[in-house]
Amino acid sequence: MSTPVHPLIPLLTVCFSYIVFLGLLAKLRRERLSAQFALEALALTAILAGVMLTTRFTLHPALNLFLLYVVTMRSRLLTEVGTFFARRGQFQWADLVFNLAQRSLPDRNAAGILKINQAVALIQQERLNEAVAMLEELLKGVGAEYLGAKHEAALHYNLGIAYRKLQKDALATVELNKAIEAMPLSEYALRAERALQEKRNPTGKS
Structure with missing residues (x-):
């Protein structure tokens, strides 16, 4: 007869696997994993563990993963929603x-990432000086290791357009x-190359 698995083991396994996976993903993106992200994931797991121990409530691993994602990625998710509205001209x-x-x-x-997307929305509204100020401040205040290669390219591209x-x-x-x-092969690098080509050859003739 097999010994039943303690309910906290899946909870802890999901938490640590989530942190490790996001850490590896950040490394691939040439980002530095935020300590705040890891602490939030651990804190939420500790709270859930406390609830499970005191109430004997069992949390499905999929729901645990969903809660971890929503809590730790809340700002990025909201940024995506804001960008969705900005692309449709719904700036309010x-x-x-x-x-x-x-x-x-x-x-x-x-x-x-939030600041970059806010600046893009400002550029769309032709509020160019505000966008430039925001991107320049971000460039001075946040190291490229935090932004990662893709978002660093996005920052420089949008600043160049402004x-x-x-x-x-x-x-x-x-x-x-x-x-x-x-990031030479990124969408922002390709857009930058096209923008430079258009400047060199405004008539479109080769």
Whole structure:
């Protein structure tokens, strides 16, 4: 007769597997895993363990994983929703959701991603000086190791586009080239290459 598995073992297994998986994913993206992320995952697991021990409630591993994801990724999820509204020109809703994301106590990685998406929405509204100020501040305040290669490329690309719209072509060229250097095969690098090509050849003739 097999010994029953203690209900806390699946809970702890899901938590540590989640942290390790996201850590490996961050490494592949050339990001630094946020300590806040790991602490939040551990804290939530401790709370759930306490509830299970005191009430004998059993939590399904899939629900445990879902709760971990929603809690630790809350700011990124809200940022995606805000970006969804911004792409459709619903900027009031976008601002509302972005503000919620900002108040959700994002970790350093998520805060940087949020700022980039807020700046993109400002560029869409032609609020170029505000977008430039936001991206320049982010560039100074957050290291590339927190943003990761993809979001570093996004930062430089959007800053370059904002500079170009402000007719600051020299600064735009620098930032677009940095976007290519940050992640050469990314969508932002390809967009940057097209933007540079259009500047060199505005008529479209080869």
